[in-house]
Amino acid sequence: DARVTQTPRHKxxxxxxxxxxxxxxxxxxxxxxxxxxxxxxxxELLAYFRNRAPLDDSGMPKDRFSAEMPDATLATLKIQPSExxxxxxxxxxxxxxxxxxxxxFFGQGTRLTVV
Amino acid sequence: xxxxxxxxxxxxxxxxxxxxxxxxYSYGATPYLFxxxxxxxxxxxxxxxxxxxxxxxxxxxGFEAEFKRSQSSFNLRKPSVHWSDAAEYFCAVGAxxxxxxxxxxxxxxxxxxxxx
Numbered sequence: 001d002a003r004v005t006q007t008p009r010h011k012x013x014x015x016x017x018x019x020x021x022x023x024x025x026x027x028x029x030x031x032x033x034x035x036x037x038x039x040x041x042x043x044e045l046l047a048y049f050r051n052r053a054p055l056d057d058s059g060m061p062k063d064r065f066s067a068e069m070p071d072a073t074l075a076t077l078k079i080q081p082s083e084x085x086x087x088x089x090x091x092x093x094x095x096x097x098x099x100x101x102x103x104x105f106f107g108q109g110t111r112l113t114v115v
Numbered sequence: 116x117x118x119x120x121x122x123x124x125x126x127x128x129x130x131x132x133x134x135x136x137x138x139x140y141s142y143g144a145t146p147y148l149f150x151x152x153x154x155x156x157x158x159x160x161x162x163x164x165x166x167x168x169x170x171x172x173x174x175x176x177g178f179e180a181e182f183k184r185s186q187s188s189f190n191l192r193k194p195s196v197h198w199s200d201a202a203e204y205f206c207a208v209g210a211x212x213x214x215x216x217x218x219x220x221x222x223x224x225x226x227x228x229x230x231x
Contacts, residue, residue: 108157
């Protein structure tokens, strides 16, 4: 059963530390998304990639967040330095975009707590 | 820019009763619409989607949704809910771009509680 895999599932870190979240998209999918979910803001799109190239990262704080796809099987989201306001659940999703009309498949998320 | 409104933050329904979750969208072109469900501590699972064609779409777990362009709505329905349907439900609209409709904007969600 193909699924998006995210690691770690939970992360507690101290303010100022670097945090790296990883995502393995579904094999064959050409688009990868990073979403953040908080009680206050709900689900927000941070960035997404097509064929490993970044298409849109306008939702991401540029000074501390970075997203990359080193290869087709790995996407990373890095926060450096982390702040308490970054505490949230971060979701990775992947999809196969063919023209118009597809859906995103979500991983189980990484719950990040910055203290 | 597109937006999605889910007017009901929390709904409580008796097991076996019918369900309707409301969703209104704002988008200048033909929308691509989705309903996702999220169980506690889990990711989002797609229930159903509307891209074109028949305005009544069937999804998994016995859910259906009807697209009404005149009302800018895409309400989710189920004729008889089960205790396992208790979860958070999100409506989303996909924005078109040069690449497709993949940029999803989500509503704030509706939490569904089922009582015996």
